Amino acid sequence: MTLTIVTLLPSLLNTNGDAENAAVLARRAGWAGLDARVVEVESRDDLPARVDAIVIGSGTDASLDAARTRLLELHDDLRRWGTEGVPILAVGTGWELLSWGIELPDGTGIEGLGILPGRAVPDVGGRIIGDLVVAERGSRELLVGFENHARAYVGAEGSPLGRVRSGAGNAKGSGQEGVVMGEVIGTHLHGPVLAKNPALADRILTTMAARAGLGYEPGEKTRVVDAYAESARRAHLTAAGVEVEPAASDARD
Template identity: 55%
Template sequence: MTVAPSAELTILSVLPRLLDTNGDAANARVLAQRARWAGIAARVVDVHTTADLPDTVDLVVIGSGTDTDLDAARAALLPLADAFGSWLAGGVPTLAVGTGWELLSAGIDLPGGTRVDGLGLVAGHATLLAARATDDIAVDASDARLIGFENHARGYTGAAHPLGRVLAGTGNGTGDEGLVQGSFIGTHLHGPVLARNPQLADRMLSSACAARGLAQAASAHTVLVDGTAKAARNQVAVRLGLSSE
């Protein structure tokens, strides 16, 4: 995929029909709306096959799905492996949640000792947890505290650079949560995560805008929405026994 100069950001939502169990495909719409509020045109392109790929790619989002659809999602992703590899090598900001993240890893461990091979594009692999994690989660991501909802039966091993340290919840099952590898962010956080944690969305947008040479304007819309998101995070934080922001 080429990354040519453009005044419009193109945001890909990969396999939204298969990988949107927890509403994670909405992360693409969050990025697009925040870009528009910042005075930058943006469009969301749903990608189901290589025929849907646009010439220009600025940001990529892939969500989570059920194990029932695991084989179908893997089969649909395989033809997109070269494109994903190109985006990651080119520094395109990419967010992968749950199953989407696992499928981009080395593989996924399943009950009974079986394993599904991943695309091997990011470090580590998904491993079985002793019990399913289904609860709110808080993560110290150094520059921000992230709040989300986790709903997964697998943790993650081999994340040399995690997204953050778990303050409450399970995450990778190692005391850490997620994976950061260059421009790639993998996480178990649903919500969708970018709506609940707009600071993470702005991290991705800033990177994409810098690559385009685009300036983000201040917006009253973001101030209002960010205040609402902060209040929602604080409600969860207090329930988890943490202080408010």
């Protein structure tokens, strides 16, 4: 069986390279001995027969209307995938388009698809840019990445991805980042987030494999690459002023 990871609208929603989260999943699956492929979907006609995970990247505000129009064609599919527990990772404006809606500075708005709770609203403090560190809810994992957004996200306080340790997250002073509903994740974390946070990628892959009746166990190549990722993560945490716990190998020395 081949696991199929769909990246939606990469021509419009890949400003920060976030569509490449799909490539991260496929590569890690391959290192674990699983067949996987990435399928770029620009319209519903491009959908493969089987979908095991969906990645939606971020785009510019100039692409919002066009992206929304194309995503509306997939509204029923997205809602069904979310209900069935297919992992969906949406970043930046891709996440905002799955929300209740986006409010623009001129008073107009864009209706979202209503897949995730909350809405994006203009941030009174201006654009939020900088390193972001998040303590993932229900986990000891620290997620790292870069945030760059002109809007705050409100109305999803009951289901965040995690608690902000450094940075702004959903809004300055909110203390929260992202939103999670079942296996659907929305986040401001760029990076791409799955390359910088291998543990999150592995949780998504574990869900994908289990739904397909397969097992997922990171391969030897994965561990080599993750050592580089961990070094970069620790540098990120240190720069952000977040205390870094000793690595397991350090604790044994």
